[in-house]
Amino acid sequence: xxxxxxxxxxxxTSVAVVKDGKEVLSNLIASQVETHKAFGxxxxxxxxxxxxxxxxLMLEExxxxxxxxxxxxxxxxxxxxxxxxxxxxxxxxxxxxLSLALNKPLIGTHHIAGHIYANRLVxxxxxxxxxxxxxxxxxxxxxxxxxxxxxxxGRTRDDAVGEAYDKVARAIGFPYPGGPHVDRLALExxxxxxxxxxxxxxxxxxxxxxxxxxxxxxxxxQRKMRGEPILESAIARGFQESVVEVLVTKAIRAVRAYEAKxxxxxxxxxxxxxxxxxxxxxxxxxxxELIIPPFEYCTDNxxxxxxxxxxxxxxGQFAGLDLKAMPQFSLEAWSVQES
Ligand code: ATP
Ligand code: MG
Ligand code: FE
Numbered sequence: 187x188x189x190x191x192x193x194x195x196x197x198x199t200s201v202a203v204v205k206d207g208k209e210v211l212s213n214l215i216a217s218q219v220e221t222h223k224a225f226g227x228x229x230x231x232x233x234x235x236x237x238x239x240x241x242x243l244m245l246e247e248x249x250x251x252x253x254x255x256x257x258x259x260x261x262x263x264x265x266x267x268x269x270x271x272x273x274x275x276x277x278x279x280x281x282x283x284l285s286l287a288l289n290k291p292l293i294g295t296h297h298i299a300g301h302i303y304a305n306r307l308v309x310x311x312x313x314x315x316x317x318x319x320x321x322x323x324x325x326x327x328x329x330x331x332x333x334x335x336x337x338x339x340g341r342t343r344d345d346a347v348g349e350a351y352d353k354v355a356r357a358i359g360f361p362y363p364g365g366p367h368v369d370r371l372a373l374e375x376x377x378x379x380x381x382x383x384x385x386x387x388x389x390x391x392x393x394x395x396x397x398x399x400x401x402x403x404x405x406x407x408q409r410k411m412r413g414e415p416i417l418e419s420a421i422a423r424g425f426q427e428s429v430v431e432v433l434v435t436k437a438i439r440a441v442r443a444y445e446a447k448x449x450x451x452x453x454x455x456x457x458x459x460x461x462x463x464x465x466x467x468x469x470x471x472x473x474x475e476l477i478i479p480p481f482e483y484c485t486d487n488x489x490x491x492x493x494x495x496x497x498x499x500x501x502g503q504f505a506g507l508d509l510k511a512m513p514q515f516s517l518e519a520w521s522v523q524e525s
Contacts, residue, residue: 187260187499190249190284191492192241194277195269195297196322197221197228199240202488203252203259207496208306211252213482213489216240219363226362227352234272241280248488259290261504263495266294267512268323274511282507293495294505296520297486298324299336301452303497304483304490309448311477316446318437320461321453322348322363325433326517327391327440334497334522339440340391347429348455350395354425357406358418369458371422379405379417379424383432391440398428426460434464441474448475456484497522 187207193200202213218236222228249256264281267274285292301324302317317328325347327340345353348365355364358371381401384394402425409416441449449469455461456478469476483490498504501522 187496188252188254188258189261189263189293189492189495189499190245190259191263191295191488191495192245192277192281193265193297193300193486193488193491194237194241194273195265195267196273196486197233198486199237199244200486200488201241201244201248202492203248203254204489204492204496207303207493207499210307210489210492211254212248213487214244214248214251215482215487216244223361226356228270230270230272233270234276237273237276241276245280245284256288259288261291261293261495261499262288263293263295263491264509265297265300265491266509267515268297269513271511271513274513278509278511282509286507291504292507292509293498293503294509295491295495295498296515296517297491298326298328298517299334299494299497299520300490302328302330302336302450303493304452304479304487305450305477306493307483307489308479309477311450312447314444314446315448315450316437316441316444317450317452318433319453320347320433320451320455320458322346322352324453325393325395327437328517329440329444329446336517336521338517339444340393340436342393342395343386344394344396345399347393347395347433348453350399350429351455353399354402354422357403358416358421365455365458368422368426369460371419372426372460375419375423377417377420377423378427379420381424381428383428385432391436393432393436395429398425426458430458430461430464433461434468437465438468438472438474448477451476451478452484454485457481
């Protein structure tokens with residue numbers, strides 16, 4: 187089974203060919219980070235226009251690089267949501283047109299299911315398993331009783347963790363996307379500013395990062411007012427320690443409570459070295475099998491969309507040519523129907 191997958195939900199245009207949901211034959215990514223940097227964040231209008239410029243050529247190139255012909259394709263998959271509506275529409279129109287022209291089935295795919303199934307590109311998954319999704323727009327603990335069956339047991343009540351990283355980075359003077367800068371500073375720092383941990387109710391798997399972000403902004407503003415040095419690296423380390431402690435503790439508690447066989451880490455913040463190190467250390471101590479995809483499959487890419495779409499391919503659950511972009515799209519609703 188060869189799935190051609192298209193991802194345009196945010197600021198990466200990506201097209202991939204994935205064999206049997208796990209073997210990546212090609213995975214082209216055109217990042218717009220440099221374009222959006224000047225604006226301090228993603229500008230939706232600009233993102234859509236860039237996707238239009240890139241997607242058609244990338245479709246051809248992805249198939250060519252995979253070493254197959256258009257007629258060898260089994261299906262066309264596309265990220266249906268969640269994401270920016272204008273950006274999603276570009277991918278949906280491209281995939282729908284190709285599906286019509288080639289007379290191949292179309293598979294509407296969920297972006298976060300893609301982030302989770304990026305793990306399938308590097309490991310065999312054993313169910314039940316637990317996924318910790320940490321990205322620019324999402325922070326979730328997702329329980330999977332069986333393949334393609336998603337239950338969101340915890341989510342952020344305010345900022346996503348990547349969003350908090352980007353805002354903290356901006357406050358201490360770093361450009362978008364700021365996560366990697368904060369990560370680097372945190373690991374170099376000799377001291378850490380003392381910042382709160384937000385646990386919410388004792389039994390909750392939910393997260394909240396806006397209070398922590400405000401605490402950082404307060405420290406920065408007070409130091410500025412007093413004319414003191416900001417001590418960016420101590421702030422970065424304090425922030426990262428708080429984030430990592432809460433994420434790791436809740437993820438491990440969830441694995442235990444749900445008797446999950448594996449913990450899957452995914453999303454752009456999975457690139458964070460502080461998070462990876464601490465999660466690896468604690469999972470080793472606790473005897474939990476941890477899977478983390480390589481960096482190229484953590485940030486937005488179409489290979490992960492091909493991996494998730496394969497779940498629907500196996501069940502023959504295809505979309506019609508009236509497939510709609512879904513800026514808000516429930517992961518649970520995308521679960522593969524039992525047949
Ligand atoms: P979503 O998948 O929720 O729609 P997204 O696709 O925009 O959001 P990703 O591309 O998965 O998000 O991740 C981007 C985020 O990851 C940014 O907020 C960026 O700052 C963050 N990030 C990248 N590298 C690191 C790092 N080393 N440490 C912390 N954060 C990081
Ligand atoms: Mg992105
Ligand atoms: Fe993403």
